[in-house]
Amino acid sequence: MKVLALESSCDETAVAIIEDGHLLSSVVSSQIDIHSRFGGVVPEIAARNHLEIIDKIVGSSLEEAHLTLDDIDVFASTMGPGLVGSLLVGLSFAKALALSTNRPFIGINHLYGHVYANFLKYPFLRPPFMVLLVSGGHTEILVLRDWDRIELIGKTRDDAAGEAFDKIARLLELGYPGGPAIQEAAKKGKVLYHFPRPLQEKGNFDFSFSGLKTSVLYFLRKNPSASVYDVAASAQEAIVDSLVTKAFDAAGDSGLKEIAFAGGVASNSLLRDRAEKLSEETGIRAYFPPVDLCTDNAAMIAMVAYEKAKRGLFSPLSTNAVPYLGLDVF
Ligand code: KG4
Numbered sequence: 001m002k003v004l005a006l007e008s009s010c011d012e013t014a015v016a017i018i019e020d021g022h023l024l025s026s027v028v029s030s031q032i033d034i035h036s037r038f039g040g041v042v043p044e045i046a047a048r049n050h051l052e053i054i055d056k057i058v059g060s061s062l063e064e065a066h067l068t069l070d071d072i073d074v075f076a077s078t079m080g081p082g083l084v085g086s087l088l089v090g091l092s093f094a095k096a097l098a099l100s101t102n103r104p105f106i107g108i109n110h111l112y113g114h115v116y117a118n119f120l121k122y123p124f125l126r127p128p129f130m131v132l133l134v135s136g137g138h139t140e141i142l143v144l145r146d147w148d149r150i151e152l153i154g155k156t157r158d159d160a161a162g163e164a165f166d167k168i169a170r171l172l173e174l175g176y177p178g179g180p181a182i183q184e185a186a187k188k189g190k191v192l193y194h195f196p197r198p199l200q201e202k203g204n205f206d207f208s209f210s211g212l213k214t215s216v217l218y219f220l221r222k223n224p225s226a227s228v229y230d231v232a233a234s235a236q237e238a239i240v241d242s243l244v245t246k247a248f249d250a251a252g253d254s255g256l257k258e259i260a261f262a263g264g265v266a267s268n269s270l271l272r273d274r275a276e277k278l279s280e281e282t283g284i285r286a287y288f289p290p291v292d293l294c295t296d297n298a299a300m301i302a303m304v305a306y307e308k309a310k311r312g313l314f315s316p317l318s319t320n321a322v323p324y325l326g327l328d329v330f
């Protein structure tokens with residue numbers, strides 16, 4: 001079964017094709033350069049750019065896989081969560097492809113996509129396992145109980161981890177996206193300052209990052225000559241420490257022996273190092289998708305579509321975009 005999937009929920013226009021769970025092609029066109037001068041994603045500009053290039057990205061993906069549209073058995077697209085205008089572009093395009101080729105269409109939950117990115121690298125992985133989903137919009141500790149069921153263990157009460165990286169990078173004038181910028185700046189600095197790690201009580205698996213951002217802001221006002229690199233290293237340390245400690249504590253608590261990491265922040269090198277260290281200490285195995293499958297891509301969306309298609313879970317052509325789609329929808 002060949003699945004072609006589209007992903008356009010934020011600022012990446014992505015198309016991928018998989019055959020029976022194996023990746024044939026994955027093309028991602030990022031709009032980062034367009035949005036960086038605004039310090040974040042501008043929704044209307046994002047939607048308009050998806051619209052301009054989506055047909056070319058579909059063409060490139062088919063070419064890379066040496067296929068034509070007629071070879072595709074199922075078309076899929078992210079239906080949420082995400083920016084509504086952006087979502088509508090991929091969704092409408094995928095539905096039109098399905099309609100014109102007389103093939104089924106499947107709407108996909110982007111959050112399941114991030115989790116399923118792990119199956120592309122680790123095809124032997126089977127639910128249940130723990131997941132730390134950390135992206136620009138999400139910070140959640142989850143259990144993938146079954147292929148179609150996610151249980152929420154803990155979540156951020158305010159900013160997502162990626163959002164914290166982005167906001168702190170803006171305070172430090174390091175540019176957008178903030179995660180990779182802070183990671184690079186931190187390499188030139190030292191962890192000299194202690195920034196807060198809230199909600200430390202045992203058994204509390206929620207996160208809070210808005211206090212960290214405020215604390216960095218006050219620190220910079222008080223210490224204008226502090227090295228940006230040292231502040232970046234110290235802020236990264238606080239975010240990563242909070243994420244990794246809680247994820248491993250949650251796994252220990254639940255008795256699960258595997259943690260899969262997902263989302264853009266899972267490409268952070270300090271987070272990967274820390275998780276590997278804790279993995280050796282605890283015997284809980286840590287799985288990381290390759291960096292290009294951590295950030296938004298369509299291969300992960302195609303993987304969910306493949307599992308849904310196997311179960312006959314197709315979607316009607318009336319399927320709409322759902323900007324705040326939750327974890328309850330497979
Ligand atoms: O998963 P993603 O590409 O898009 C969303 O669905 O949000 O995640 C984007 C987020 C951004 O906030 C970005 O700053 C962060 O992931 N990010 C990183 C790194 N690479 C991307 N954060 C920390 N370290 C990185 N290396």
Ligand code: ZN
Pocket residue numbers: 110114135263264295296
């Ligand atoms: Zn994402």
